[in-house]
Amino acid sequence: MVWTPLHDRLHQTLRSRSLVGRSQRLLLAVSGGQDSLALWRLCLDLQPQWGWDLGIVHCDHRWRSDSAANAHQVQTLAQGWGTPCMVVVASTALPSEAAARQWRYQVFGHQAQTQGYGAVLTGHTASDRAETLLHNLMRGSGADGLGSLPWRRDLEPGLPLVRPLLNWTRQETGAFCRDFQLPVWEDSTNGDRRYGRNRLRLDVLPLLKQHFNPQVERHLSQTAELIHADVVYLEAQAQALRLQVQQHTALHRPPLQAAPLALQRRVMRQFLQAQLPQAPTFAHIEKAVALITAPHRSQTDPFPGGAIACVDQDWIRLHHPNGPTFRTVL
């Protein structure tokens, strides 16, 4: 085996960030593309030092006509490399990219739990993180969306999802695969400009690199990392405040009035998220936040599902359409 500075980088990253432990059973999510293939090869090379027990999972979404061939190539490689491999085929056609992603993560969690793996690893890179940041920036998603793709998060309680290649660019995983002659599966939809993510990758990021900063992917990825830490802190602060002010479906206003706007918004979002049938939008949260300082008897328009928030002296009360107090509001 050849030990390169890239092997060293992964080894150091895993250690310094405590991403995985020694002798763990690790499930690698392998699409067959360059990023997850590089991760798989690197983990196999690091395995003797770490004592891991490695397995891979591949999801066949049955989206593309060549998806079975893709799965077959991953399976063949797994046999050659001696890695246990699970291929899971979607039973129904998945309607969108988002549905496919949701199904994939469910599969990862289920396979890891039923097969006794302690963590799931994906091949996300700094380039993916930069794309996600730009994509979410344009959707107006706020800090939480900009700080997405952390190094480690819980996929299920007690089952971490780890992304060890976040300090690699796609260019680097590509070069690694070429150097080691790894059989990369070229996804036939990667060049399809009907997908926004592809336009970001093929058109926008190369332009930014050429005209602004050749290191733009790394820099955007670092920005996402900084924002993520801020978001984790703010969410924890907001949760502590919400627990202090919330009683069932009501919020006590005076402590909220004394809190900064950043926390007011987060408390309101956490509160509405738990109460409404769908995630609150920016406009919903802003309307509810306005009630923190509004006069007695002020109220919002109905939220999705019909609930209304109104001011009752020092309290904001959320009245659900079928709840006991709803009629008194009307």
Ligand SMILES: Nc1ncnc2c1ncn2[C@@H]1O[C@H](COP(=O)(O)OP(=O)(O)OP(=O)(O)O)[C@@H](O)[C@H]1O
């Ligand atoms: N079909 C698949 N089977 C197994 N793993 C996959 C599959 N597709 C993607 N992955 C895993 O997810 C990683 C990211 O892939 P990709 O960027 O295509 O997904 P994504 O939809 O953008 O995911 P995310 O929403 O998490 O950003 C891959 O490196 C790989 O580890």
